[in-house]
Amino acid sequence: MFREVNNIHIKCPSILYEFQVDKYSYSLPLDLGLTWKFPVVWTCRQQAPLHASRFLMGSGNESAIAISLKSTESITSSLDANGLDGKLQVDIFQVVPWYIKVYYHTLGVFVDGQPHAVRDIVEKIRVSPSKDKESPGVMEMVLKLPCGVKSAALTLEFDKGFLHIDEYPPDANQGFDIPSAVISFPNFHTNLLFLGDSSLNKSPMISMFQVL
Numbered sequence: 197m198f199r200e201v202n203n204i205h206i207k208c209p210s211i212l213y214e215f216q217v218d219k220y221s222y223s224l225p226l227d228l229g230l231t232w233k234f235p236v237v238w239t240c241r242q243q244a245p246l247h248a249s250r251f252l253m254g255s256g257n258e259s260a261i262a263i264s265l266k267s268t269e270s271i272t273s274s275l276d277a278n279g280l281d282g283k284l285q286v287d288i289f290q291v292v293p294w295y296i297k298v299y300y301h302t303l304g305v306f307v308d309g310q311p312h313a314v315r316d317i318v319e320k321i322r323v324s325p326s327k328d329k330e331s332p333g334v335m336e337m338v339l340k341l342p343c344g345v346k347s348a349a350l351t352l353e354f355d356k357g358f359l360h361i362d363e364y365p366p367d368a369n370q371g372f373d374i375p376s377a378v379i380s381f382p383n384f385h386t387n388l389l390f391l392g393d394s395s396l397n398k399s400p401m402i403s404m405f406q407v408l
Contacts, residue, residue: 244268245284246348248379253351261298263288263377265348282343288350289378290335294326295357296374298333302353308346317341317348328357
């Protein structure tokens with residue numbers, strides 16, 4: 197059982213509900229869920245400026261990871277709408293398993309099919325090398341692409357480490373899986389809309405989910 201402490205239609209403290217948990221134990225845990233009284237819709241005021249994809253190049257044990265970025269709309273108008281100075285920021289977060297030996301010094305940058313110096317495009321980079329049989333490798337980068345870019349690509353060479361027969365993943369004939377990269381555009385935001393009743397926006401708990 198639970199009771200409403202404060203009505204969500206008036207200004208009130210952040211505590212909305214009070215739950216009686218004295219009747220619950222490890223054998224009978226409290227099953228708590230949260231549902232919205234009205235539909236919630238996430239909207240994006242602008243389409244993402246670049247479409248991202250990742251693929252592998254090469255064959256055998258010597259291969260390369262490639263991250264491709266292609267324009268989806270007029271980036272110039274998007275940058276003007278966001279008040280930017282002709283540069284598009286792209287954040288990349290990539291995790292690789294420990295048995296994938298990435299050579300970070302082989303990082304290559306291509307803009308509109310032409311090679312560029314890493315220092316001209318990569319504003320920041322942070323690398324945490326993997327440890328054999330202990331932890332995966334992590335790479336974080338902040339890119340600043342020029343205005344009007346149509347395509348961009350990053351490449352990294354890597355080798356597959358030697359695994360004992362007991363260390364292979366299930367169904368090894370299908371190959372190895374590398375986690376997907378997370379690519380974000382910090383200057384492009386989404387909105388949270390509540391349909392049906394604008395008074396719900398006054399709730400202090402719901403206001404925490406809104407983009408200011």
